[in-house]
Amino acid sequence: MHPEIDTPALVIDLDTVRANVDEMARTAARHGVKLRPHVKTHKMPELARMQLDAGATGVTCAKLGEAEIMADAGIDDILLAFPIWGEPKLRRLAALRERARVRVSLDSPDVAAGLARLGGTPVEVLVEVDTGQHRLGRPPGRPTADLVAEIAAIPGIDVAGLLTLAGHAYHSRTERELAETARREGTDLIATAELCARDGIELREISVGCTPTARHVAGVAGVTEIRPGTYIFNDTAMMRLGVATEQTTAARVLTTVVGRPTAERVVLDAGTKSLTSDGSGSPGWIRAAGLPHLRMDFLNEEHGVALLDPESPAELPVGTRLQLIPSHACSVVNLFDHAYGVENGQVTKELRVAARGAVR
Structure with missing residues (x-):
């Protein structure tokens, strides 16, 4: 990925x-x-x-x-x-x-x-x-x-x-x-x-x-x-309201599994500084694309902690890459200097988030 x-x-x-x-x-x-x-x-x-x-x-x-x-x-x-x-x-x-x-x-x-x-x-x-x-x-x-x-x-x-x-x-x-x-x-x-x-x-x-x-x-x-x-872009808030689906979400945070302390716990390298805390803790507030058995539990600044259903066929060892659909796309975009544009499944360009931090 x-x-x-x-x-x-x-x-x-x-x-x-x-x-x-x-x-x-x-x-x-x-x-x-x-x-x-x-x-x-x-x-x-x-x-x-x-x-x-x-x-x-x-x-x-x-x-x-x-x-x-x-x-x-x-x-x-x-x-x-x-x-x-x-x-x-x-x-x-x-x-x-x-x-x-x-x-x-x-x-x-x-x-x-x-x-x-x-x-x-x-x-x-x-x-x-x-x-x-x-x-x-x-x-x-x-x-x-x-x-x-x-x-x-x-x-x-x-x-x-x-x-x-x-x-x-x-x-x-x-x-x-x-x-x-x-x-x-x-x-x-x-x-x-x-x-x-x-x-x-x-x-x-x-x-x-x-x-x-x-x-x-x-x-x-x-x-x-x-x-x-x-x-x-859409996000999980739009999915909850029924105006978007996983297939129509365009902006995602690519993250890597960096820890598996227990069979249920999955630790990712994306926290609030990549995903924001908007909607924190509400059901489905952050979703892993294609992984319905993974549930985001909480975020620290640099860690994302998710829980994997014991019945999930996915194992998600360290090094696995996931795409996270954020709870609020607007806030997430403002956290990055640039984005990677993908077409037909291939990275084709880098896009600068030119107005990042333009809060005045």
Whole structure:
């Protein structure tokens, strides 16, 4: 299993990536919505370009650092889905706007007032709405409509639309619950936009959709844009929610068995510094591809400790290589400087994780 690669290593199956990218692009096209994938998942301009070539209209970034790296690669239509605050960031945003179309999401007049000081053409903003995650944003309806009116009154600001992330969908226990969360994600924003229109503010964009909800909410009438990210790689969280299978997981951590202290215990050379502790301890949080009888028990910084079912036909002696499907692909990618791209089962290229650590 890729003996030329030292472990632990991030391995990306590019054939699976292309299939995932094409499938989501077809979903967006079928429903007549724009696709603006979130690049925080892969942090690689090459993969962002693949998404754009497949039909995406632009990219979503979490932080200015990511956006700057994407712009360096020639990507010129960017949504910064994060409030921009403070003079250092405002200076960087001003420079970024000189070479790309940049929209910014926010949920406060204070942040909008800072953006207004940039001058030049009005800054396009999307007002974030809390549709249930309880992170940023006011509730849908009148609370957000009033906020939109307050922000729209600030000279130098152009309120382009509404944005939400239904992160609470990750806690869905059934397909029906997931579909209903997605439907509400879309209809809550559309109803809020209708209130804004009655207030005299016409909004052009209704931007929604994490990977779990994207395929459902894309079909809600009035939605204009979906922003899934994890779909390009998928992970065990997506598998649990029923929106991915082991076959559609593209990013895996290649690891080596370095210890077999007991017949049941398997010690690997990948710990939290390669896999993150996201989802730690929940059933199936990290899975070994093709090895259903192996269960991850716990991680230390550099050790992964798994338990092997006594009835397993696999022996897994020291030196055995495994591919681990992570619990959260986005966090895992940010732990590696580069990844190995695999096509037709062969390593064909190295991919630099160009925006690794771009948290500012």
